Amino acid sequence: MRISIDRMKYNQEGVFVGINNELRLHLAGMGLRAGKKIKMITREPLKGPVVIQVDHASISLGIGIADKLIVEVDE
């Protein structure tokens, strides 16, 4: 099933599918690329940012970015 990152549950894992805008290059530099396994660490309340884990790094993403990033997760 494909969902956006901001809809992942705590500790849920998924495989990053992609993003299609100018941030793609920058995200690639931070290790976020298609086919990569990511894990949801936390979500801040009131439409705050999310924190995800990629490789051995934690990255924080604003909700406006996170809702455009698609991941493939198990049901």
Next chain:
Amino acid sequence: MKVLLMGHPNVGKSVIFNRLTGANVVSSNYPGTTVDYTQGYMRVFDRDIEIMDVPGTFSLDAKDKAEEVAVKMLMENPDAKIICVIDTSKLERGLYLALEIIERGFPLVLALNMWDVALDKNIVIDLQKLEVILGIPVVPTVAISGEGISTLVEKLIDVEPVDILHISNTMKLSCLMTSPGCAGCKGC
């Protein structure tokens, strides 16, 4: 000769800079502390070499002003040699930046900093193989204790630019012949 010290934010770049130059650059554990570059000199074989501590950046597609400074410095010093400092535990992400710099034709030495932390995490890296594949010197360092810093300088002297095509071609070889006397068993 000019040397640019590049790398991700928060990987101990400023500490390495201090080690190399004996300077007193303040480092902080968040990106953006070094928004301007810092300049210094290091002494190598009786020669003073200019070295610049570049603001941390994740890629050469600048997102903020600190990163713009980094890209601009690279453009303004086309004959510079690069020391690319990366966090060993995040090798892949570090290689991304290193490759970007290599693609632009800069000679580069790769410093795998926080080597000790990676060891603690049971991360094993085949240095020899990595050097053969990339065609550049790869030096494990521990900036806060000074380990590997002198090797870094030694390797820097003779480093040459490599072609990215060479790297991708090397990857296509099934055997890298990294150990002496290897006859090409294709096991590597």
Next chain:
Amino acid sequence: MHLTPDERWELIEEIARRTLRFGNYKHTLKDAIGDFTVKPATGIPFAIAILFVFWSVFTSFAALMTDGFMIKIFDNHWLPWLQQNFPGGPGNWFYALMVDVGQRQGSAIVASESCFDSFGVLTSGLFLPIGVVLPAIMIFYLMLSLLEDIGYMPRLAVLIDTFLHKIGLHGYAIIPTILSLGCNVPGVEATRILETKKQRFMMMTLLAMFIPCGAQIGIMQKVIPQYIGFIMLYLFVGYFLYGFIMNKILPGKTPEILMDVPAYQKPLVKNISKKMWMRTAGFLREGVPFVMLGVLIINVLYIFGIIEFMATAMAPVFEGWFGVPRETAGPLIAALLRKDLAIAQLGAIEMTKYQMISAVVLVTIYFPCIATFVMMLKESGRAFLGSLLALMIVVFTYGGLLHLIWKLMGVA
């Protein structure tokens, strides 16, 4: 030759497959703390606790050092010694400038009893920066450096992003903000970590207006400790209020936060002490001479009656609009050089509790000190004019609003 990001990653994955092995990785305590402090349910109370501890240590240490130690040296030894030995003595203009302008008692002028009142270049000019501000600055930078080196700041940025995003900034704006609580100059410089022109402009303007520096807080702590809470609250509310308004009015994009959250690190004593020392040395180098110069200029302006002239000329604005005594003109001029000096001067002016609060707020928001001014000019270029305009508007509306509040409360 250049690769596309996908080609590059493909190559890296292949390199990693051949050279990189991940052994068994056990979740360490460090990771657990990392999660604990960034998850909202635990992280937000933790952040509040940290900031509370920060503030408590800051104020109690500064008070302890100043009252228990510095005041004794300056008031019991340094001031009497100068009063005895400085050439000229009372009545001499040079003595008045350098040591003691004296206190008016009826028609007579008597010697001052403290370095706070004497207002000479060598007495107040040294006592304010070294006796009062230095301890405050040192403890502030010690704690800030500790938080930085442990790696707490990015987590604070994530937690606060929710709120700062609502006013068009993002969590990272907490870094320039906290730096500004030490000194506005590095705070303004650090606005570079924000991505867009709009964000940088907003941040710079908000810092210059609403964030009092460590030196100023140090003096406030000494002169008006009982009002400091309300004043800080009023300033923080202003920060969010005008941030919100600017965000609505100004064109330009508000990017989302996108940042690395580094793992916690064991702080190195050497790095922290070095950092604290360099920042403190920056204050000694630039702050102390400026305070001394400020005392000198203010004294000269008083002697030539210039401040009195301005006070009279500006009286309608001061008394009518802002509701502060006209004598506030002197401190406001001093504030162009140093805000800490201005607050110290306010302490010597006769006024009500509410006027004092208004005056301190006015000193804080009305114009950045010269050092911050120069840094803003350097960082923003032409946009600085816009910053000045915003500043004017804010001073008159927010300063006037406070007066209005007092009027409604019936205390003005």
